Amino acid sequence: MKTFEYTAVTDVRSAVGAFPEGAAFLAGGTNLVDLMKLGVATPDVLVDINKLPLHEIEELPGGGLRIGAGVRNSDLAAHPRVRSDFPVLSEALLNGASGQLRNMATTGGNLLQRTRCRYFTDMTKPCNKHEPGSGCPAREGDHRNLAILGASEHCVATHPSDMAVALAALDAVVLITGPDGDREVPVTELHRLPGDAPQLDSVLRHGELITAVEVPALAFARVSAYRKARDRASYAFAVGSVAAALDVEDGVVRDVRLAFGAVAAKPWRAYRAEEALRNGRATRESFLAAADAELTEAEPLRDNAYKVTLIRNLVASTLERLVTA
Amino acid sequence: MNLVVNGVGQALDIDPRTTLLDALREHLHLTGAKKGCDHGQCGACTVLLDGRRVNSCLVLAISQQDAEVTTVEGLAEGGQPHPVQRAFLEHDGYQCGYCTPGQICSAVGMLDELKQGWPSAVADDDLEAQIRERMSGNLCRCGAYANIVPAIVDAR
Numbered sequence: 001m002k003t004f005e006y007t008a009v010t011d012v013r014s015a016v017g018a019f020p021e022g023a024a025f026l027a028g029g030t031n032l033v034d035l036m037k038l039g040v041a042t043p044d045v046l047v048d049i050n051k052l053p054l055h056e057i058e059e060l061p062g063g064g065l066r067i068g069a070g071v072r073n074s075d076l077a078a079h080p081r082v083r084s085d086f087p088v089l090s091e092a093l094l095n096g097a098s099g100q101l102r103n104m105a106t107t108g109g110n111l112l113q114r115t116r117c118r119y120f121t122d123m124t125k126p127c128n129k130h131e132p133g134s135g136c137p138a139r140e141g142d143h144r145n146l147a148i149l150g151a152s153e154h155c156v157a158t159h160p161s162d163m164a165v166a167l168a169a170l171d172a173v174v175l176i177t178g179p180d181g182d183r184e185v186p187v188t189e190l191h192r193l194p195g196d197a198p199q200l201d202s203v204l205r206h207g208e209l210i211t212a213v214e215v216p217a218l219a220f221a222r223v224s225a226y227r228k229a230r231d232r233a234s235y236a237f238a239v240g241s242v243a244a245a246l247d248v249e250d251g252v253v254r255d256v257r258l259a260f261g262a263v264a265a266k267p268w269r270a271y272r273a274e275e276a277l278r279n280g281r282a283t284r285e286s287f288l289a290a291a292d293a294e295l296t297e298a299e300p301l302r303d304n305a306y307k308v309t310l311i312r313n314l315v316a317s318t319l320e321r322l323v324t325a
Numbered sequence: 326m327n328l329v330v331n332g333v334g335q336a337l338d339i340d341p342r343t344t345l346l347d348a349l350r351e352h353l354h355l356t357g358a359k360k361g362c363d364h365g366q367c368g369a370c371t372v373l374l375d376g377r378r379v380n381s382c383l384v385l386a387i388s389q390q391d392a393e394v395t396t397v398e399g400l401a402e403g404g405q406p407h408p409v410q411r412a413f414l415e416h417d418g419y420q421c422g423y424c425t426p427g428q429i430c431s432a433v434g435m436l437d438e439l440k441q442g443w444p445s446a447v448a449d450d451d452l453e454a455q456i457r458e459r460m461s462g463n464l465c466r467c468g469a470y471a472n473i474v475p476a477i478v479d480a481r
Contacts (some may be wrong), residue, residue, distance in 0.1 A: 006341040094446040098462020103377045233463035
């Protein structure tokens with residue numbers, strides 16, 4: 001591991017106020033420390049933000065929640081309001097990582113974790129995220145679990161988070177503090193599609209820090225679920241996942257929220273599918289047709305076309321389960 | 326920097342790159358916690374950090390000033406093995422033993438999570454399935470799960 005200077009901060013202003021070039025924030029460390037061992041992350045300065053007062057989950061007027069960026073994944077998954085009013089979020093968290101990792105990983109860090117693409121995590125391989133212009137071996141190589149949506153010729157990485165998929169479905173908003181002040185970014189717009197700058201995962205600028213995530217009230221999110229397909233029963237990244245909330249009355253879809261995981265460089269909010277579903281019949285046929293509406297723009301590679309079928313079936317089975325919930 | 330390890334205050338003079346696992350093993354010579362993958366994927370390094378189970382290979386020691394760490398060496402009380410340790414003995418919950426300290430520390434943390442009512446991805450009505458899910462961060466290459474799971478059920 002490359003040497004670095006370590007500093008711990010206790011207030012947000014000083015965390016972002018003097019954030020040097022080449023610095024990185026340290027939260028749970030479950031991804032960053034690993035990437036430092038691998039030589040993928042090489043910060044000169046590590047700014048430890050674990051002592052910032054960002055560990056609370058506050059109730060917002062009207063029924064939403066403000067989740068501090070430092071709230072651990074295990075605490076968020078176990079929070080009574082999350083379990084009762086936003087089960088999709090609790091389920092997504094519980095389907096991610098392991099008990100040990102959830103005890104360390106934070107809300108902000110989970111959002112900003114990096115792709116597990118095998119070429120990205122291996123410094124002996126070319127990768128346009130490591131070194132723009134060096135090439136992307138994944139297109140012709142191992143891309144079985146890489147993107148089918150929103151990729152570019154330069155990068156086909158997927159974002160690995162489960163939590164982010166639920167937050168994207170729930171219209172959550174990221175609160176950010178930076179050297180130039182505060183701003184808010186919807187979770188759906190936090191991560192960038194690779195385009196011709198795949199080295200940039202998110203829209204965050206130098207020195208900006210996620211301080212909280214707000215989940216707005218959504219009454220029908222009480223009927224929501226996260227369904228994840230993976231290569232083993234537990235403790236594996238998704239090969240495809242669906243976060244859904246459904247409001248059905250008299251067999252008709254009044255409203256719906258739908259997002260897909262493990263298909264793109266960002267949690268993929270399925271707006272087209274939602275549009276196709278609203279005011280339609282709550283039947284398997286219409287669920288499959290809605291999934292197809294979203295997946296028409298999929299561009300699978302040689303070995304990941306299975307994801308199109310997988311997501312299609314996950315959409316139908318998840319929504320069917322919510323109809324009878 | 327200072328840590329409280331198994332109830333004893335320890336002053337450490339360490340490189341910032343030192344993980345909690347290396348601090349325990351190389352500086353304090355507590356070799357119970359094992360280095361398996363060193364990437365948070367196997368669970369052999371599991372210890373309790375301020376009462377919660379974590380992968381000590383992914384924690385930078387310097388970030389844990391004054392934290393309380395419990396390793397497998399610190400679980401016994403009054404010369405008696407911890408109930409989870411006893412259950413692993415009774416059920417022969419290991420073969421080579423390399424993953425065992427991590428399995429035991431993880432089980433102790435996990436049973437506390439269960440007691441606190443923390444949810445899991447598996448439905449509540451099947452305890453064995455729940456334990457398999459909740460313990461999925463601890464791998465055993467000998468495949469001793471057939472005895473590890475009953476040991477943990479018994480220790481609950």
